[in-house]
Amino acid sequence: MSPPHGINPDVPHSARVYDFWLGGKDNFEADRRVAEQTMAAVPGVRESARNNRAFLGRAVRHLSRLGIRQFLDLGTGxxxxxxxxxxxxxxxxxxxxxxxDNDPIVMSHARALLTSAPEGRTAYIEADVRDPRSILDHPDVLATLDFTQPIALVMVAVLMHIPDHDDPAGLVKAFTEALPPGSYLVLSHLTLDFLDEETAANYLSATGGQAMHRTPRTREQVAGYFDGFELVEPGLVAVSEWRDTPLFTDSATWMYAGVGRKL
Known part of the structure; x- marks a missing residue:
């Protein structure tokens, strides 16, 4: 693909690396190189990425059947x-x-490809999740979502891109405090908890603890993001185990996933 204006194809980007793992075509050589290097160091990462995408669909479908009609999807990809x-x-x-999303290439594709059903509405804004007020106060957000009614906040594979010094727990709280009771949080996150010691060590050695600014976190840390929420069954589990049959059988599990209802 040819790079759009303002996009540097020589600098890998997490959204395009993820796109490669999902079998997409919106990526460059630099993205593919990082994706393949990560796959070599991290067995099962591509399958886990695809299971993570499948979790998004299962969670949104489940909440829709519970009557949720509003979704705020952060880090669209x-x-x-x-x-x-x-x-x-x-x-x-x-x-x-x-x-x-804060990536211009993501938003250009979103505006071109994500067309709403005529009965509903879909909006797209370019903003940084690290600045919650710029999102919550955005006129397009306020024109699309009614914050007096339940909203599902979708943070699928987002917080792992937020380093500790940016206070990911504080960011989650800033968003969830704006939601009325009965709202939901849909969240997945990179972890090393499920891995044997050798595989975890190989990951840390290959990535220096981070890969493309990815920070793995423990179950306790991920569970903390659901403060003020009641986890729905089956709770906080491996991404491939959240309801129904996974898309792929994980050779190694790299992600937690959970959905919680605001009390």
Whole structure:
């Protein structure tokens, strides 16, 4: 693909690396190189990425069937099959979705490809999750979502890109405090908890503890993001174990996943 204006194809980007793992075509040589290097160091990472994408669909479908009609999707990523609004509007065409990402290439694809059902509404804003007020106060967000009614906050594979010094727990709280009771948090996160000592050590050696600014966290840390929420069954589990059959059988599990209801 040719790089859009303002995009440096020589600098790998997490959204494009993820797109490669999902089988997409919106990536460059630098992204593919990092993706393949990571796959060599991290067995099962591509399968885990695809299971993570499948978790998004299962979670959105589950919440739609519970009556949720509003979704705020942070860290959208490059559009692939089973986007949030597609799943939600297949269940309830009147559903409203706001996509947020800080990558221009992601947003250019989103605006071109993510078309809402006529009964619902879909909006796209370019913003940084580390600045919650710029998102919560954005006119397109306020015009699309009603913050007096339950909203599902979607943070799938997002917080692992936020280093500790940016206070990811504080960011989650800033968003969830704006949601009314009965809202939901959909979240998945990179972890090393499920790995044997050798595999975890290989990962840390290959990435220096981070890969493309990815920070793995423990179950206790991930569970803390659900403060003020009641986890729905089956709780905080491996991403491939959250309801129904996984897309792939993980050779190694790299992600936690959970959905919680605000009390």
């Amino acid at each position: 490059i559009p692939s099959q089973g986007n949030t609004h597609e799943v939600a509007q297949a269940e309830a065409p009147e559903s409203r979705v706001v996509y947020v």
